[in-house]
Amino acid sequence: MSGTDRGQAYSLEAIAGSVIVVTALLFALQSIIITPTTSSGVDPDVRKDLRAQASDTLVIVHSNETTDLSYYTRNWVPESRTFEGAQNPSVGYGTAVPPGIFGDILNTTFSQRSRLYNVEVLYLGVNATDDRGRVPMVYRGQPAEGAVTASYTVTLYDNQTLTSGKTGTAELWEYGTDPNSEAYYPIPNAVEGPVYNVVEVRLTVW
Template sequence: MPPSEDRAQAHTLEAFAAAILIVAGLTFALQATAVTPLSASTSNQHLENQQRAVADDLLETSAANGDLEDALLRWDPVNETFTDGRSPSYFTAGGPPNAFGEALNATFGERRIAFNVHIRHGSDNGDETTLVDMGSPSDNAVTATRTVVLTDDANLTAPGHGNTTLRALSNGSEPGEFYAADAAVGAIYDRMEVRIVVWQL
């Protein structure tokens, strides 16, 4: 066989081998998992831990200075809403217009972190009322909780209802209803669990 034919066959085999390598590389690349900003990683885990710690600190501080209790009591019993008679009965664009809401907005909203706030109450905290709903949390959402004890003589903080106590609503001496029923014996009205869920937008 002439040397030119040998070289031609060698070039053909090299081209064939190169094509196989290219196809194999593309197949591997397509099957590989894409890395996105929301993929699990050490940095994302660190960010989630940081957000959880911030949410815990916010709840602790707000509970200590009374802002959290004030937010739980910002209820219009006649219209049965947190939002001064507007619909829906919860906030969707940020925190409520009080010190707790301002803390939520400053801590999370200004950093493009969405948050939901839910209040669990009743027997074994089996019932839930929404205070803030900014949407569906992502898979990377984190949660922080805090228990707040409301007493029978606690006054509502909603505009126009500041002289209404939980006891007065419970025994029917004031019109309307609180979102949580009196679930405790004695001077305690209920032990409410406040749950914050936060996630990066």
């Protein structure tokens, strides 16, 4: 073999070796990305970071002056018995996302990183002994082992209105909890005085 041929052979071997190394690195990176998604409980630090991201998401959304978490809990359409633009009462937005800033942040922070999440609204019952009710805003399945949860408490008031574009100016106290009614809103008037209800927006991520 001539010096030129030997040099070309060495070059091909070097290239082939580089390809193998790069392929191995890519595979390793994919494993790093996928593993926390499928089993977040493996690494406590991953769960800690994920919980912080979930908490920050709720804080950022609620700090919005026009479409805070109160806005999203009232973005309700009585006729469809779910949130405006949602798929159905059982899954809420399901595989879609809430409109506006909430959906944008959920998509960027979790969906684009192959994370799944559920968002639900928990509310007080009419009687003090009643269990809290739940309304699914986004349901994407049963949380995996190691899922993390963050929540934010929101106070609703009697004189507030629903925020969907398909409702009028009726105040919350004028709605009822009968799903067959044209004035259906599942969250009841459970608190005396100007407060309507105190709800918890809960975000679970895995």
